[in-house]
Amino acid sequence: MASSRLKRVEESATIKVANMATKLRQQGVDVVSFSLGEPDFDTPxxxxxxxxxxxxxxxxxxxxxxxxxxxxxxxxxxxxxxxxxxxxxxxxxxxxxxxxxxxxxxxxxxxxxxxxxxxxxxxxxxxxxxxxxxxxxxxxxxxxxxxxxxxxxxxxxxxxxxxxxxxxxxxxxxxxxxxxxxxxxxxxxxxxxxxxxxxxxxxxxxxxxxxxxxxxxxxxxxxxxxxxxxxxxxxxxxxxxxxxxxxxxxxxxxxxxxxxxxxxxxxxxxxxxxxxxxGPQEPMAEMVKEFRARRDLLIDELNAMGIKCQMPGGAFYAFADVSEFGDGDRIAERLLMDAHVAVTAGSAFGESGRNFIRLSYATSLDRIKEGLARIEDALI
Missing domain, CATH: 3.40.640.10 (Type I PLP-dependent aspartate aminotransferase-like (Major domain))
Structure with a gap:
């Protein structure tokens, strides 16, 4: 009984991936999540x-x-x-x-x-x-x-x-x-x-x-x-x-x-x-400093394993070209089901993203390293 207006709107792809990762966690699976755009820091x-x-x-x-x-x-x-x-x-x-x-x-x-x-x-x-x-x-x-x-x-x-x-x-x-x-x-x-x-x-x-x-x-x-x-x-x-x-x-x-x-x-x-x-702005500056370190590690390692990714100038996302390994939808599904790494298929963000995946580096350096190791094992 949905309205015609509602039928024009697709489900949020980022929320969908997060929900899938949550279900796997509930089954006892250790999932490294690069999906949601949410800082992992506590509010100051x-x-x-x-x-x-x-x-x-x-x-x-x-x-x-x-x-x-x-x-x-x-x-x-x-x-x-x-x-x-x-x-x-x-x-x-x-x-x-x-x-x-x-x-x-x-x-x-x-x-x-x-x-x-x-x-x-x-x-x-x-x-x-x-x-x-x-x-x-x-x-x-x-x-x-x-x-x-x-x-x-x-x-x-x-x-x-x-x-x-x-x-x-x-x-x-x-x-x-x-x-x-x-x-x-x-x-x-x-x-x-x-x-x-x-x-x-x-x-x-x-x-x-x-x-x-x-x-x-x-x-x-x-x-x-x-x-x-x-x-x-x-x-x-x-x-x-x-x-x-x-x-x-x-x-x-x-x-x-x-x-x-x-x-x-x-x-x-x-x-x-x-x-x-x-109030004080130092906590924000510390978060940005940590995001920079995570960005540098993630982008360098992705490129080193042959996944092309431009160095982002802001935010906390890497938009990585996975066309050497398949289209973004298939790679995202493969990483989640085989490597237990949650990323978002680039097609969620427009037609030009079909060969890309989005990785949010709003997670700890240790989890980023673990996720990168799993990605390399799954794709390389």
Whole structure:
């Protein structure tokens, strides 16, 4: 009895793999998981303390639907100082995770038959959010040998195109777009009067590069909707805390959806977000240092065994070309069933990923070494 809207949306491939790995573990199998994009670190203590203290002093009631004013102001201050965005607290909507913000945005700006540009490969839920809003995703190829930059973007713009989705640092590739790439996208958005959704959830997990917000570029302030959150940078995935800043008409539409659906983000969780932004940042820096060490080991070893993989500039994913051994779907299944290593088939992220697998290195160095040994035994 599913609706036609729901039938357009596929099951999340990343969650599916994680569930399969969980079932094997329940059977007593030791599975090395490279599947879920979740930091394996504990949330920093001062953030936990702030949320607990808020709960115990009675901050367990509804908050304003748009979020606590103190948190909205703290986010706006962060966006002004770090991202060079001209934002006030009143421009910020606090959401239960960045994913919720993305769905609310798609439902606000897309109509049936509209088109949204996705760069292939792209995170699995962009496609689903576009389809759920009744619109159609249009996939633009990228160059795997050149930081997965979009190729011939303007050729894919039609009179139905409404927006371009940008994710840098990106999932599943870890690619970080440089200033010129972002400027090219911005110029096309301006020329064709398009919106840009800039998903910057991985901005803090970046290596030897500078994070740039496309919304800070000339002419992009009013046409860019910037989404971010606390899950990746502060190891707060289960807290479900994200945010979005948008111009007033889009903001009001998203707020309407939020007020009629989830009402508000959990109140005491928002106090944790204030502590994350205004408290010590050293724990985040330590996490990034550890992610770098894991990245270097994983990429070097994959390439050494003949699995081609570009060095990612950010996030905590390796997007590895396994075409020497088979297509990504078969290799992912083989690794899980024969080697008990969980990876995600690259096809989950778009047609161009068919010869790839995604490995999340959000797991310990010891487990990465064990997983690499199993992969080598299974494939080499």
């Amino acid at each position: 203590q001062h953030i936990c303390d702030a949320a607990c203290n808020a709960m115990f002093r009675g901050e367990t009631h509804y908050s304003p639907s748009a979020g606590l004013p103190d948190l909205r102001d703290a986010i706006a201050e962060k966006l002004r100082t770090e991202n060079k965005l001209d934002v006030k607290g009143s421009d910020v909507l606090v959401t239960p995770g960045a994913k919720q913000a993305i769905f609310e945005f798609m439902l606000t700006v897309l109509d049936d038959g509209d088109e949204a540009i996705l760069f292939d490969p792209a995170w699995v839920s962009y496609d689903s959010a576009v389809k759920f809003a009744g619109a159609n995703p249009v996939w633009v190829p990228t160059d795997a040998t050149d930081a997965f930059k979009p190729q011939d973007l303007e050729e894919y713009i039609t009179d139905r195109t409404r927006l371009i989705v940008v994710n840098s640092p990106g999932n599943p590739t870890g690619a970080v777009y440089d200033r010129q790439t972002l400027k090219n996208i911005a110029d096309i958005a301006i020329d064709h009067d398009l919106l840009v959704l800039s998903d910057e959830i991985y901005e803090k997990i970046i290596y030897d590069r500078e994070h740039l917000s496309i919304g800070s570029m000339e002419g992009m302030q009013d046409r860019t909707v910037t989404v971010n959150g606390f899950s990746k940078a502060y190891a707060m995935t289960g807290w479900r805390l994200g945010y979005v800043c948008a111009r007033p008409d889009i903001f009001e539409g998203m707020l309407k959806i939020q007020s009629h659906s989830i009402s508000n983000t959990t109140t005491f969780v928002q106090h944790g977000g204030i502590a994350a932004l205004r």
